[in-house]
Amino acid sequence: MLAFLFYVILFVIVIAGLILAVPLLRRYLVTNQILKIFRKMLPQISQTEQEALDAGTVWWEGDLFSGKPDWKKLLAYPKPQLTAEEQAFLEGPVEQLCAMLDEWKITHELKDLPPEVWQFIKENGFFGLIIPKQYGGYGFSALAHSEVVMKIGSRSGTAAVTVMVPNSLGPAELLLHYGTEMQKEHYLPRLAKGLEVPCFALTSPEAGSDAGAMPDFGIVCRGEYQGKTDVLGMRVTWEKRYITLGPVATILGLAFKLYDPDRLLGKEEDLGITLALIPTNTPGVNIGRRHYPLNGAFQNGPNSGKEVFVPMDWIIGGQEGVGQGWRMLMNCLSVGRAISLPATSVGAAKLATRTSGAYSRVRIQFKTPIGYFEGVEEALGRIGGNTYMMDAARVMTAAAVDLGEKPSVASAIVKYHLTERGRQAINDAMDIHGGKGICIGPRNYLGRTYQQIPVSITVEGANILTRNMIIFGQGALRCHPYLLREVNAAHDKNPDSASMAFDEALIGHAKFTLRNTANSLVYALFGNHIKDNAPESATPETATYYRQLARFSASFACIADIGLMRLGGSLKRKERLSARLGDILSMLYLCSATLKRFEDDGRPDSDLPLLHWCMQDAIYRMQQAFDEFLANIPGHFTFVGLLRILVFPLGKRCKPPVDALTHEVARLMMVPGAVRDRLTAGIHVPTAEHEPMADLEQALRCVIECGAIEAKLREAVKLHKITDHGDGQIAQALQLNVITAEEASLLEKLKDLRSKVIKVDDFRPDLESETKDLRNAATGNSNTAMSAKGAINANYTISNDVTDEADGANIVSAGNSTKTTSRKKSNPVTEESKTIETIK
Template sequence: MILIGLLLLLLATLWLLEQRQPAPILLAGLAGFLWLASTILPALLTQVLVTLLGLAALVTLAGNLRRNWLIKPLLPLLRKQLPALSKTEQEALDAGTVWWDGELFSGQPDWQKLLAQPAPVLSEAEQAFLDGPVEELCQRVNEWQVHQRGNLTQATWSYMKKQGVFALGIPLEYGGLGFSAYAHSCVVMKIASHSVTAAVTVMVPNSLGPAELLLKYGSDEQKEHWLPRLAQGEEIPCFALTGPIAGSDAGAIPDLGVVCQGDYDGKQQLGVRLTFSKRYITLGPVATVIGLAFKMVDPDQLFSDQTDLGITVILVPADTPGVRQGDRHNPLDQAFQNGPLYGQDVFLPLSAIIGGESGIGHGWRMVVECLAEGRGISLPALATGSGKVASRFTGAYARIREQFNTPIGKFEGIAEPLGRIAGQTYMMDAARRLTCAGLDQGEKPAVVTAILKYHLTETMRSTINDAMDIQGGSGIMLGPRNLIGPIYQAVPVAITVEGANILTRNLIIFGQGAVRAHPWLLQEMAALSETDPQLAIDKLDAALTGHAGYFIRNL
């Protein structure tokens, strides 16, 4: 009977909370519940209940009493626990939008909202491009011969440029194809199902290449000059961010651009003198224009009264004096172009900065916002294409390969990983389509695209591992008839690029995700950063009160 009474009292108290009853009534209910519980429950559980009572008090105490006796002394303690956010960290935290991830963190996701998302559809032009030029490209590329040669043929490069494969997202007005994110994903997925080398080569100009940055942040003059040239393949772009020192901690790049006067095109101009060292840059060895991230400083205050101007992105023609494209890297015997880039005393005018002078110091925001979008397209498409290859060819292999006078696919030990391959490939394709639908609706969900990149490349890893287990020696011996081995070699590349998966999982999904998608955490951090003492107390009071109520309602 005591347990029944305890349960009834708890239910009544929760009902009072849900009905937002006056504080005295609610606190009386909680106090009665706590007294009755303490008579029959262990001490540890009673302590938990005391904590819940404290949260309830936070929600229900009179405003002035709570702010003066609870929030005010709590404010300096919390500030000591939360390190001050740098401008770079704040920009990364604020990047993109909150989409379906906000529903997940609400505690009560609206599943109908998810089911109501419209399915992405290809336009006639997009479908025709897939059926025509993309199909023709796949026919032209022999991945084994590419592997042996170490590069795509010059004819293949010329064909891709002519067909606009490097200009999927560039608008028609600049000579591009103007495709949707879904079409972009479908193109990469189709090419990846035939050649990882060709797919990666296509991915870079269409993801974090200068075209995307120019479209969103470039000046009109920069768009008019660069976008048609990029669309027609007259320029091959790359983006240089990673260096020997700054890898995952890309905000710590040591590459410097010093504001100074210099000679450019035969006249003295105000610009930056760049010194940089980058590595692991895809298309770096063949690029004609480099999107370069660097730290801009103005020690003589020629441009600003500040000396540290922040991370900035500039367009560097590869033939600029002082630029050197190093020898190619060998990324696990994959034949796509990748290598280091160096710059010593490279002078460029301020007009070369993406966005011109207004883009100074905003490079990190540009990078994280564009990467947040591209992360949801390129590698998830490559991963899904790889899963479809495994489903098709390993599934066929299991039908025709016989042992003990029986097709191996009939053995339960083979049927189990075959089932995983099929199920995981279906899941990858569904997640890819949903995310592309959100991107085409104008969303820029930094956390969702990070979830997609992480989980689809990890699923690619397990799917290809299953395919290799089934195919045994035929998957290990590289040659023109081995379609799985080259993908197996490429798996660590997909895991590592566009944010290594360990970083993506911990820093973006759980770090940024927990803050951005949570309804109260970001407000609490903003309150702790507030410089006005009374305003900080008021903001923290509102945020903590809301957070406590949110926590109790989700129990």
């Protein structure tokens, strides 16, 4: 009986082996049956979804999805470097622009950039960063673009948005990739020189994230244009909102659905989403009104038009661009997601790092710097660690774009995680600054950034959507080595080619899953002893992290495959499960960037606390995401239990950063030096007298210099040599020879600087600054004009003194921002503003 059973089993194995080994038999008996099931499981994919899936390229995130990342390949990428020309631009025009910016005046009084700043931006080519030199632009790298936006963003969110939008998703980039030569030659030089101000209108009131549902439409027709009749074109009707630079734009990029009911262009009626460039002075274009996004003074507003005639050659790419709009947008989206928003978020985080570290050392409570309290240390550690990792991801992703990649998944990762970590950094900074942070005014260097952070969270794909649907939902198909091939085969209408393609992908997929299932278990058990999981060049401090990432990469590939097989198309609707898988992929990417940064920086020992904090925090988060996914995936407890064994055979052993490590990071942020400078490199640090940040920087240096002197004072007080605990303490210490005259002078200087740092702005009872006098000056009262001029030149009075600053620039703003005409006009300098400029 046993012999018979043995032969039966052997026969089954041989038959199964033959079936699997012979492609024709395998396809007929196995693959085609699985293909039928797969087609039933596969969710419907709309045209816009398909174009989004096809857009961009797969870069390092594909390695992470493979379950076996090639660390040598990652580390072989050269360290990103700016050219001499790019560095000179940062040190010249960008620094000059930052010095011209006063975010309080911009947001509170002007509600716009001052006219001279607008002019400086245009004249110095800030709108032409990405436009090639042949068209009059700079042709800068993605890294340089990122550095420019980051530096400006650390000074003024208004100016950063104004500069980044023309260089992000908009007319310039779309023209570069898809415009006709005539369109390029006409518009690109004008955009580069600031002769045209661009905007791009995509979002409609009823179609935000669901752009495929946009109600805006155009009808192909013949009409009259510039005196010519029978011109082929479209009558376009639209209503858009949230359009940055819209109120002041001279050229409007517009997305709409195009229809051809009279078949003037061919056989199809529904031609798809199309993009056109429309001068805003075109009859019927309604533009100029403004939104007011959370005290942000950047120009943003709605626009609309009804049956506006648009010639066919205004379509981006000409007539060949008809219906190609969504593909164009998806392929160009990487710049906005990968460059601009991460750059502004990193600028905000670096601002939080530099100011919070200094403030925590200068501000004294209970006779102790507040940064020495463990609660404040915790917040400081988060700020510093997040900033280190954010900057690493920003630089690595920009470098990928410069290598020719359009990393659609990586761009979604950095957009979501850098904006969220930027928000965390600013929130922590506000907690540390306390009352100084929440009282808005010219001396508050955090308040406006705090108010405007939700803008970056919302735009270019809201973060809830990005995390729950895009990172893994798009990443699974794009990064998986076989899944997209299986999906494409399932959509193939030819039975023979579909069967062959699906069979090849399925066999590869099966081997891929088996390998990662085995590796997930083996790496979890023995990963710390597998040398191949870390590059040979790794130091002992970093080798363990490479191995942990290799282990979790294999576990991620395994769990993602099993989850896809278990849930099929319903995973698209299980957004929270998808989000957790996306979190794992994101942490793998962010950790890779952090290790790459440490290597590129030359492995400085002084940065090790930052590296350890980032890696331990992210790996712990990754572990938690695995745990939450396994706790919520539907299935019998045996099935879930087996999955848990594959990932955590020894239990959850990763721990978050310990308090001692957070303490080290916090202390690094409170001391001037190379670590602090590297951590905040690239932001604008004001040096002009009476700049709040300049006072803070000076106070930090002074408090360090006075450390030993203050220790002598404390000892003298302890021994009851000094009995004065008030303003006379320094004088008494000098009189008793506890300190020298030079030391007394230094302590007095520190006392004055501390006072400046901790004081906050106050205003008249009606919360108005002194601009009324300047309004009188603008109407011709010479005495008031002289008084106003003095107020402009006077230093700002802080804390308990009444504010006497006035520049009247809000009059200029009023002249510009109240226009609601139906077409865009140039920004005229009003008679009032001319008078103000004369006063200045």
